[in-house]
Amino acid sequence: MRPSCFQRSVSVVCMLMTLLVCAHSAAAAESFAKKPAKYVFLFIGDGMGLPQKQATEAFTGRQLVLDSFPVHGITTTPAANRFIVDSAAAATAMSTGQLTDVGMIGMAPDKTKVKTIAEMAREKGMKVGIVSSVSIDHATPAAFYAHEESRNLYHYIDHALASSGFDYFAGGGIKDPAGKRKGVEPRGNAMDAIKNAGYKVVTDRDEFLKLNRKDGKVFAYNSWLQDSGALPYAMDSRPGKDITLAEFTAKGIDLLDNSKGFFMMVEGGKIDWACHANDAKAAIMDTVAFDEAVAEAVRFYKKHPDETLIVVTGDHECGGMTLGFAGTAYESDFDVLKKQYVSFQYFADDVLKLFKKEHQGSLAFNDLKPTITHYFGLQFAGDHADPMYVQPHELAQLQDAFVKSVAGDSMKLNDPVSVNLYGGYDPLIVTITHLLNNKAGLAWTSFSHTAVPVGTTAVGRGADLFGGSYHQTAIAKKIMTAMGVKPHVYVAAN
Incomplete structure (x- = not known):
């Protein structure tokens, strides 16, 4: 198949940007050759575009730590074969x-395996940690240790984790250890392979908190994996029972710290999942957890200010979040989001299921109103000006959505109208979060990713490299430069 004009344009632009980055990095590498960054952090807020960050700051009333960094850049995200990346x-x-191309993990479009900065760090003698709030074999974490033509090959990715030699994996679980997917x-069982490779597997919170460097390689994940092997949404997390993303990060720092340094990638993956479902409060609280x-x-x-580099970015924006809504014009009221106490996922899995069970044969919207008020703050009586x-x-x-999602109406979720309205999610829950978000002055254009550029911030050794505007491929090259590694394509060994 011949490449489209768009694909050729993206390739040409990225090649030109790569040449410019490499030319700059070649000169910059000289300054880092004698003293590269010893400790390197890459934080990726999945789905975290500029709107998600701004909405979080408006809700909390404070600047995010990640936006307090001295260096800011704007990062574009198109893939080789599609304008909107995955x-x-x-x-x-x-x-x-x-x-x-979209869907590919650690590979060029021609399926050539490409070495990752995490693998380069390991070869330099640095320790390596990979942390995520979603399953540790999901697309973002997997791209730092696996090389597969499809992100959906979880079983093979799980085995790649076992053979990676990395020192610390933490956050979510793994999705296909037994290889049961079509x-x-x-x-062979990937969890057995992980244990046989010398990893100590920990799920108990108390045991996790007691981990120390004598424990060797560690794979730690939360005991409650709410959905698809992921940590619970931050707003659903049980204090004192669930391990937070910050705790996984802090423990990783503790375990990885050594005389040769370390590389750690930390992903806030559920920001993206909340935005796919158009749940602003869940996205905001997971952005807080990420921060x-x-x-x-x-x-x-x-x-260690002279030895540490911290880079924070997003992989793409998700949901087309807009900071403004036609119904509220120039007004915003983020306080209304404080009335929501659970995520869309918790409401679907726990609240609605219980409601259906308790009201079998007599499902009525009026019976659900108090529950909606309790969990989301929407009022069905009282002051009309509220x-x-x-x-x-x-x-x-709400009543129409109730009929479709709770009363068992035979609606097809793949119907074009339904897809536009609900994106494949539960109609009632999407309608509730949309109404609440709109009252706050927020809206959504999509249930998918968008090509809106994301923000990148940096502090520490090599941070100055991250100012300006560039494609996200440059992030890896800039980190390579700061690590003292020549920035060019590396073919990974089989």
Whole structure:
């Protein structure tokens, strides 16, 4: 198949940008050759565009730690074969400097395996940690240790984790240890392979907190994996029971610190998942959790300011979040989001299921109203001027969605109208979060990713490299430069 004009244009532009970056990096590498960054952090807020960061700051009333850094850049995200990138191609761009096709992990479009900055760090004698709030074999973390033509080959990615030799994996679990997914040839139980490779597997919080460097290689994940092997949404997390992203990060720093330094990638993966579902409050609280993880790195940086580099970016924007809504014009009221106490996922998995069970044979919207008020703050009686009051046209939307999602209406979620309205998610929950978000002055254009540029910030040794505007492939090359590694394409060994 001949490449399209767009694909050729993206390739040419990225090649030119690569040449410019390499020319600059070649000169810059000289200054880092004698004293490269010893401790390198790359934080990736999955789905975290500029709107997500701004919404979080508006909600919390404070600047994010990650935006307090002295160096700011604007990063574009197109993949080799599509304007709107996915997490696999985006993470591969940032882990290798290689522009690739959507869905590919650690590979060029021609399926050539490309070495990652994490693998380069390991070869330099640095320790390596990979942390994520979603499953540790998901697209973003996988792109730092695996090389597969499809991000969905979780079983093979799980085995790549076992053979990676990296020192610390933490956060979510693994999705296909036994190789039961369609199209996969089982290679033996991946969890057994991970243990046989010398990893201490820990899920108990108390045991996790007691980990120390004598424990060797570690694979730690939370005991409660809420959905698809991921940590619970930050707003659903159980204090004192669940391990937070910040705690996984802090423990990683503790375990990885050594005389030769370390590289750590930390992903806030559920920002993206919340935005796919158009749940602003869940996205905001996971952005807060992500920022708290960044704060742990900053604490370490303050002890080693001349040896540490921290880079924070997003892989793409998700949901087309807009900071403004037609119905509220120039007004915003982020306080209304404080009335929401659970994520869309918790409401679907726990609240609605219980409601259906308790009201079998007599499902009525009026019976659900108190529950909606309790969890989301929407009011069905009282002062009509109250911003939380459900207006007649909003009530009609909720009732229609209730019929479709709770009362068992035979709606096809792949119907074009339904896809535009609900994106494949539960109609009632999407309608509730949309109404709440709109009252706050927020709106969404998509249930998917967008090509809106993301922000990149940096502090520490080599931070100056990250100012300006560049494609996300440059992030890997800039980190290579700061690490004292020549920035060019590396072919990974089989």
